[in-house]
Every structure is written in structure tokens, then in C-alpha cells.
Amino acid sequence: MSAVQEMRSVRTTAMIMAGGQGSRLSILSEKRAKPAVPFGGIYRIIDFTMSNVMHSQIPVVGICTQYKPYSLTDHLSIGEAWGFARRGHVAKVLPPYTGEEDSDWYAGTADAIYQNLGFIERCQPDLVLVLSGDHIYKMDYRPLLAFHRRRRAALTVVCQEVPVEETSRFGIVETDGEDRVRGFQEKPKDSPRSNLANLGIYVFEAAVLADRLRADVHNKESSHDFGRDIIPAMIESAPCYAYRFSGYWRDVGTCRSYWEAHMDMLDPRSGLEIDRWEVYTATKSLYDGCLVAARIRSGGRVSRSVTSCGCQIEGEVRHSVLSPGVYVGPGSVVESSVLLNGVQIGRDCIVRGSVIDKQSIIAERCVVGEESAQVKDKTDEESLITVVGKQVRLPADYMVCPGCAIPFGTGPETLPPPPLRPRSEGPVAVRSVRPGGRSRRR
Amino acid sequence: MERAAALVLAGGHIQGYGVLALLRAKAALPFAGFYRIVDFALSGLSRSGIRRVGLLCQYLPASLIEHVGTGEPWGLSGFGCEVRLMPPFMGVGKVEWFRGTADAIYQNMNAIYDWNPSYVVICSAEHVYSLDFADVVAFHESSGADLTIVEKQMPPERLSKRFGYVISDEQGQVVRFQEMPDKPSHDRISIGIYVFTKDVLVRELDRLGQGEKCFSLARDIIPTMVDRYRVASYRFRGYWDYLETVEDYYRASLSLLGDSPEIDLVGWEVLTNLDDRDLARRPSARFSATADVRDSLISPGCDIEGTVENSVLSPGVVVEREAVVRDSILMHDARVERGARLCQVVADKDAIFEQGSTVGFQDTPPRDGRLQLTLIGKGSVVSSRSSSQWRAGQALGRCGQGPLEAN
Numbered sequence: 001m002s003a004v005q006e007m008r009s010v011r012t013t014a015m016i017m018a019g020g021q022g023s024r025l026s027i028l029s030e031k032r033a034k035p036a037v038p039f040g041g042i043y044r045i046i047d048f049t050m051s052n053v054m055h056s057q058i059p060v061v062g063i064c065t066q067y068k069p070y071s072l073t074d075h076l077s078i079g080e081a082w083g084f085a086r087r088g089h090v091a092k093v094l095p096p097y098t099g100e101e102d103s104d105w106y107a108g109t110a111d112a113i114y115q116n117l118g119f120i121e122r123c124q125p126d127l128v129l130v131l132s133g134d135h136i137y138k139m140d141y142r143p144l145l146a147f148h149r150r151r152r153a154a155l156t157v158v159c160q161e162v163p164v165e166e167t168s169r170f171g172i173v174e175t176d177g178e179d180r181v182r183g184f185q186e187k188p189k190d191s192p193r194s195n196l197a198n199l200g201i202y203v204f205e206a207a208v209l210a211d212r213l214r215a216d217v218h219n220k221e222s223s224h225d226f227g228r229d230i231i232p233a234m235i236e237s238a239p240c241y242a243y244r245f246s247g248y249w250r251d252v253g254t255c256r257s258y259w260e261a262h263m264d265m266l267d268p269r270s271g272l273e274i275d276r277w278e279v280y281t282a283t284k285s286l287y288d289g290c291l292v293a294a295r296i297r298s299g300g301r302v303s304r305s306v307t308s309c310g311c312q313i314e315g316e317v318r319h320s321v322l323s324p325g326v327y328v329g330p331g332s333v334v335e336s337s338v339l340l341n342g343v344q345i346g347r348d349c350i351v352r353g354s355v356i357d358k359q360s361i362i363a364e365r366c367v368v369g370e371e372s373a374q375v376k377d378k379t380d381e382e383s384l385i386t387v388v389g390k391q392v393r394l395p396a397d398y399m400v401c402p403g404c405a406i407p408f409g410t411g412p413e414t415l416p417p418p419p420l421r422p423r424s425e426g427p428v429a430v431r432s433v434r435p436g437g438r439s440r441r442r
Numbered sequence: 443m444e445r446a447a448a449l450v451l452a453g454g455h456i457q458g459y460g461v462l463a464l465l466r467a468k469a470a471l472p473f474a475g476f477y478r479i480v481d482f483a484l485s486g487l488s489r490s491g492i493r494r495v496g497l498l499c500q501y502l503p504a505s506l507i508e509h510v511g512t513g514e515p516w517g518l519s520g521f522g523c524e525v526r527l528m529p530p531f532m533g534v535g536k537v538e539w540f541r542g543t544a545d546a547i548y549q550n551m552n553a554i555y556d557w558n559p560s561y562v563v564i565c566s567a568e569h570v571y572s573l574d575f576a577d578v579v580a581f582h583e584s585s586g587a588d589l590t591i592v593e594k595q596m597p598p599e600r601l602s603k604r605f606g607y608v609i610s611d612e613q614g615q616v617v618r619f620q621e622m623p624d625k626p627s628h629d630r631i632s633i634g635i636y637v638f639t640k641d642v643l644v645r646e647l648d649r650l651g652q653g654e655k656c657f658s659l660a661r662d663i664i665p666t667m668v669d670r671y672r673v674a675s676y677r678f679r680g681y682w683d684y685l686e687t688v689e690d691y692y693r694a695s696l697s698l699l700g701d702s703p704e705i706d707l708v709g710w711e712v713l714t715n716l717d718d719r720d721l722a723r724r725p726s727a728r729f730s731a732t733a734d735v736r737d738s739l740i741s742p743g744c745d746i747e748g749t750v751e752n753s754v755l756s757p758g759v760v761v762e763r764e765a766v767v768r769d770s771i772l773m774h775d776a777r778v779e780r781g782a783r784l785c786q787v788v789a790d791k792d793a794i795f796e797q798g799s800t801v802g803f804q805d806t807p808p809r810d811g812r813l814q815l816t817l818i819g820k821g822s823v824v825s826s827r828s829s830s831q832w833r834a835g836q837a838l839g840r841c842g843q844g845p846l847e848a849n
Contacts, residue, residue, distance in 0.1 A: 041726030
């Protein structure tokens with residue numbers, strides 16, 4: 001029996017954790033929740049998880065939001081873009097609320113689910129699938145759910161093997177020969193006992209989850225977090241299994257990994273194949289003011305790149321990802337960069353190894369990132385990513401050195417004289433963006 | 443009561459478009475990548491605050507009906523808003539198709555009674571233009587006219603007997619209307635946009651009910667109204683094109699690639715249905731390391747590995763390595779396989795140019811600059827091997843010159 005048939009009678013509710021402020025993705029998630037950060041031209045990060053839920057034919061999904069949820073709520077709406085606005089389907093945005101006990105902000109991931117047990121129990125699911133809203137991957141959850149049922153697990157943790165030197169960034173799962181989880185180390189600093197990383201995708205028996213969360217909420221020692229509290233406790237006392245996922249998966253929690261995932265998009269061997277993944281997105285306001293095919297004008301060159309609606313290219317674009325409405329002026333070179341919606345690059349600029357957030361305007365002859373023509377590649381671990389926040393205005397001839405991060409809305413009036421260097425002193429809180437350690441690669 | 447409602451004439455069959463019009467009305471013809479011609483009329487009406495629109499469609503309306511849908515993409519659905527599709531219908535003792543524009547409206551007068559607007563805007567879905575209809579209605583109202591004809595001055599070379607000519611006095615009062623004269627003696631043409639005071643329109647069309655054979659608005663009704671009513675002319679100075687032939691269509695499409703195109707899709711706020719061929723779900727266009735694209739429009743979902751010059755590509759067009767697309771219009775999901783060479787081609791949706799095929803390709807263009815368009819019908823497969831293997835049954839053809847011969 002296929003997983004699809006097997007799971008037909010099993011009711012599953014998916015819960016997407018879309019709450020946290022993406023502090024590590026700092027500049028980009030300053031004004032929006034991390035899952036709402038644009039990705040891959042026309043998408044937002046959460047679209048990948050929403051599309052996975054949709055393609056797995058799970059009819060009910062709750063999305064726990066907390067930090068600056070406006071963009072996210074607006075984007076998700078009632079889930080129409082993913083087919084949840086029809087009979088028998090539900091996509092509900094679940095913000096924190098004030099209850100009788102003055103319950104307030106979500107204290108941790110487990111608390112976010114605890115506070116929404118009412119929503120989950122109304123759906124009467126057999127299983128609860130807990131997902132994260134900021135992962136880039138394509139996964140059919142049905143074989144996972146079938147695995148969970150076959151093993152009679154109380155909890156199944158989705159894992160992936162990672163290089164040993166990266167284990168300190170993950171929860172590390174120890175298993176026996178039967179895939180049963182025997183131990184769990186949260187971000188081990190040294191001597192990891194395995195290289196199986198917890199991807200933050202969990203299947204719980206709904207009743208067990210409810211019991212565990214109700215018990216945890218009274219535990220004063222607990223930080224109410226799945227990875228730190230709930231899962232280690234369950235391993236001791238309930239059947240927990242590890243399900244191995246071998247496809248492309250990336251947590252785009254840092255600027256570096258966000259940028260690298262975009263470079264993966266341009267690399268046919270990376271396994272990140274958005275074009276084949278059938279990712280759905282909400283287009284309500286995506287094309288506002290730029291609903292026209294991308295225009296490559298004379299003098300414009302585009303290679304190893306993607307361009308979206310409303311782009312106008314008069315310069316050279318290499319190895320880059322352009323969201324809708326981006327303008328690249330004549331004589332400019334954009335290389336190995338990610339330009340979000342409505343970014344304007346004036347003439348004769350150089351933009352290399354950079355992420356530029358929405359509606360920023362770079363005047364003529366600016367340099368953002370590496371000035372020299374050496375090809376910036378994701379394999380170059382030492383290279384620094386340059387990040388320009390939303391609606392930043394750079395005056396003509398300005399120079400931003402690799403590794404700088406310019407916050408939201410910065411304009412000529414607050415920028416120090418060029419060149420802008422990482423951690424240079426000045427009225428602008430220019431932060432250094434360091435590579436976030438070695439990144440995950442298959 | 444509505445102030446103004448609109449009836450959009452989405453037309454019958456048109457000549458001059460060869461295989462492109464075999465499967466659809468001209469109003470449903472793709473334009474500029476992922477628009478359809480009807481988007482200009484619907485976007486203009488919506489932008490002008492007109493909330494009730496009737497769409498009269500008779501010839502192969504399926505594409506059009508699907509594209510227009512509920513009218514939601516143009517903000518024409520929801521409370522107080524509507525796009526009503528008006529195909530021909532049978533009734534007790536009534537078996538006629540629409541016998542002309544006036545007849546089409548007459549047969550759908552119920553909508554006018556339902557909506558009960560003060561004014562009725564009548565316009566075409568087959569033209570490319572951006573008009574502030576609200577301004578025309580305001581002009582009509584303030585001039586106290588019974589009928590306002592929107593007219594435009596045309597350059598001498600564009601004057602032909604296929605237009606209606608408007609002759610007005612200094613006060614803007616129309617004194618004569620010549621529909622399709624043999625020798626045009628004036629340069630102001632009616633661009634097929636009218637505002638009627640509703641009661642006047644009802645009264646005039648009632649003549650049809652009394653058995654009079656006045657089936658055409660432009661031929662039978664408007665010329666005779668000049669003497670009996672106050673008919674005003676509204677001068678339109680913006681861009682308007684009729685796209686009479688596929689050559690006009692081709693030139694207008696390629697004009698979008700110029701430095702400041704007169705057709706300003708963004709400035710005109712032209713909207714379209716993003717569900718059309720799943721436009722909303724198309725990923726961003728992809729360019730490989732071998733892609734060489736110049737002066738072109740590239741829609742979402744395109745995958746470019748070859749050379750594209752001076753061309754307009756609709757969503758999902760694939761241009762493989764070593765393929766060359768020059769001066770061409772390729773509609774949705776057309777595929778140009780490795781090494782194929784295209785020049786001055788207009789290919790309908792799903793056309794396939796097999797490896798090594800050459801269509802209309804000339805190293806030296808005709809000296810007189812004359813167009814030599816090759817039209818490829820929807821779903822046609824162009825093979826490089828021999829002409830007998832072209833599935834010509836699917837309407838592959840060279841415009842006006844019979845079937846395409848192998849090079």
C-alpha cells in the first residue's frame with residue numbers, strides 16, 4: 001500500500017512555526033517576520049512549506065505568528081493561493097492572544113503550539129505535523145506520516161546527515177539500528193555522538209502532544225521549546241523515531257545561508273529546483289506597478305540568472321536573482337547578488353556578492369560589495385556578503401565594502417563618508433555580516 | 443442607479459490574422475507576452491470607475507470567456523461590480539445569431555434595464571488604447587449630447603475606407619458621419635467608442651424590434667442619428683490602434699521594445715488575468731550561461747539558453763542552446779529546440795520548432811524592409827527534416843502565401 005493510500009484515513013493537522021524574529025537574518029527581517037522574507041524572485045520563504053503542505057494534501061494548517069506579522073498575514077490571507085480557501089480546508093494565521101491567565105507572547109516553539117491547542121483539538125487530528133516557516137525544501141510529508149504510523153511512534157523527528165564539522169549548529173540525534181531515537185544533543189560544542197541533524201520537522205501523536213505540552217507548561221525549569229525541552233523528555237519515555245530525509249533542505253536563517261540558497265537556485269547540481277517544485281505563492285500585490293514581461297534593453301545582458309516581471313535590464317546581470325520590478329542601469333554590473341522587489345541600480349554601478357532589500361535605490365557609480373571582477377562563488381567560504389536593507393538610498397559614487405550591512409531606510413543624510421567598512425564608526429549602525437560558519441551542503 | 447455602464451464588443455471573426463484567429467476571437471489574442479487585447483478595454487473601464495460591463499462575444503468565445511472569468515482581475519467583481527458575458531442565445535421563435543453590433547446590444551437590452559444606467563458606454567475589445575472613459579462620460583453629460591462619438595485624427599497614410607469619418611463643426615457638434623466611404627475626404631475617424639444617453643440608445647434600438655433592419659451601429663444607426671439628435675464629438679489624442687492585420691499586430695508588439703514605447707503597459711495600469719495559463723504560478727524567467735538576449739521582452743517561466751534578439755516571448759517559452767530567435771513573437775510555452783533558427787515568426791501557443799529547423803530565416807532582410815512574417819498555428823510542430831513531416835493540419839502556415847515550404 002502506498003503512503004498516499006495508507007494515510008487517507010489518518011487526520012493530520014499541520015502547524016507552521018512562523019513566529020520568531022529572524023535575528024540572524026537581521027537586516028532583512030527587521031521589518032517583517034523571517035518566513036515573509038522574499039525568496040527566489042517571486043516567492044516568500046514560507047511558500048515552500050505552504051506548498052509542501054498543500055501537495056501532501058493535508059487540509060488543515062495553522063500558522064503561528066508573532067514577530068511583525070503584517071507582511072506574513074497579508075501574504076497568507078486565508079490560504080487561497082495554496083487551495084485552502086475551499087470546503088473542508090483551513091489555513092489559519094494564529095497570532096498570540098491574551099487569555100484568562102494573562103497568557104501573552106509565545107515563550108517558545110512548544111508554547112506557541114500549547115497556546116493553540118484549542119485550534120488543533122477542534123480539528124480532531126490523529127497526528128500533528130510541526131513545521132518551520134523558514135526552510136527551503138520540497139518534501140512530500142505523506143511517506144513521513146506513514147513511517148510514523150508503521151513504527152507506532154509517539155514522535156518522529158525528521159533528520160538529515162550533515163558533515164561532522166557542522167554538527168554544532170544542529171540538534172544531533174542518536175539512533176539505534178531500528179531508527180529509534182536513543183539520544184539527543186542540542187548543538188553539541190564538541191564530540192557529537194552522531195552526524196544526524198534534527199531538521200525541526202516533527203510528527204506527534206496528537207493526544208501525546210497535548211499531554212506533553214500541558215505537562216510542560218507547569219514546569220518552571222522549561223524554556224517551552226521543542227528542541228530543548230519536549231523532545232529530550234520524550235526520548236526517555238516514549239517511542240521516538242528518526243525519519244531520514246535526503247533531499248535538498250536549507251535553513252535560511254542567516255544572511256549567508258539566504259544568499260547561498262539563492263546561488264544554489266542558479267546551480268543545476270544543487271538540488272534546489274524551484275522550477276520543478278511547483279511552489280505556489282500569493283500574487284495579490286506581487287506585481288503592483290510592474291505587471292509586464294521583463295525587458296532586456298540594448299546593452300543589457302543576462303546570464304546564469306533569473307529575472308521577474310517588470311525588470312528592466314540595461315546593464316549586465318550575471319549569476320543573480322532578480323525579484324519583480326528591478327532596474328539595472330546601463331554600464332552597471334550585477335554579479336552573484338540577490339535584488340529584491342523594486343530595487344533600482346543606477347548607471348555604472350558594481351554590485352557583487354550582495355543582497356539588496358526592496359525598493360532600495362543605488363545611485364550612479366556606486367560600488368556595493370567586491371569591486372574587483374573575481375567571480376564570487378558560494379564555495380568561497382571567506383567571502384563576505386554585503387546586505388543593504390529596505391528603502392536604503394545610496395548617493396552617487398558611494399562605496400560599500402564587502403561585509404557591511406546597512407539598516408532599513410538609511411539615506412545619504414546619515415551615511416558616513418565613503419568607503420563604508422564593516423564596523424566603521426558613524427551615525428549609522430553599520431553591522432558586520434560574518435559568514436555564519438560553514439553552511440549546509442549536501 | 444448607475445451613472446454609466448459599458449458594453450464591450452468582443453467581436454466576430456476577423457480577416458488578416460490567418461491561423462492566429464482560427465481558434466480565438468481577436469480580443470483574446472495574446473499581446474506583449476501575457477496580456478490579451480481585451481485587457482486594454484477592461485483595464486480602461488475599470489480605471490474609469492465603470493463597474494458594470496457587458497461583454498458581447500459571438501465568434502469562438504471560449505478563450506475570451508475563460509480569460510475574463512468573473513472580472514476579478516480588473517476589480518470588476520464583488521459588491522456592485524460585474525462583468526456579464528453575453529453570448530448569442532436561442533429563445534422561443536428566436537434562432538438568430540447576432541446580426542450585427544446593434545443587434546447584439548438589442549438582444550441584450552435586459553442588462554441595460556437591470557443596471558439602469560444614465561449613460562451607456564460602447565467600446566471595442568479589439569483595440570489597443572488607454573482612454574479615460576470617465577472623462578468622456580463627463581464630457582457627454584456637460585455637453586448635453588444624446589450621443590458622443592470618440593474621434594481621433596489619423597495620419598494620411600492610415601486613412602482607409604474601413605473607418606467611419608466624423609465631420610464636426612467648431613462647437614464639436616457632429617454634422618456628418620460617413621461610414622466606410624470609398625474616398626475619405628476627412629482625417630478624423632471614429633475609433634468605435636460611443637457614449638449614449640441610455641434612453642436614446644433604447645429608443646434607437648427599439649427600431650429593430652419594430653422590424654427595421656438596422657443591425658449595425660456604425661452603418662445603420664449612428665449616421666442617421668446625426669440629423670435627429672445632438673451628437674457630440676470627443677477628441678482623443680492618445681495612442682489608439684486597431685491592429686487590422688497581423689502585420690499591424692507584429693509592429694505594435696515590437697514597438698514595445700523601443701526606447702519609449704507609445705504603448706505604456708505599466709503607466710496605463712493594464713491588468714490581466716494571472717490565472718491565464720497559470721501565469722501566477724510561473725517561476726521567474728531563467729537565463730543560462732549561454733543565453734544571449736538583447737532588446738526583448740521575456741515573460742515569467744521562460745527558459746533561455748540560446749540567442750534572442752528583438753523579440754517578445756510569452757510565459758513558458760523555451761529557447762535551447764544554439765537556437766536563434768530574431769524579430770519574432772513566440773506565445774505561451776512555444777519551444778525552440780537546439781540549433782533552430784527563427785526570424786520574423788509569429789508562433790501561437792505550444793508551437794514546437796524541432797532541432798535544427800529553420801523558419802523564415804534570412805541572413806539578409808528584404809531590401810525594401812518589407813515584412814515576411816511566418817505564422818505558426820497553435821500546437822504546430824516544425825520539423826527540420828521535410829515539409830511532409832510538418833503537421834500542417836494544425837494550421838501551420840505562412841501568412842497569405844499558403845503552406846510553408848522547407849528551406
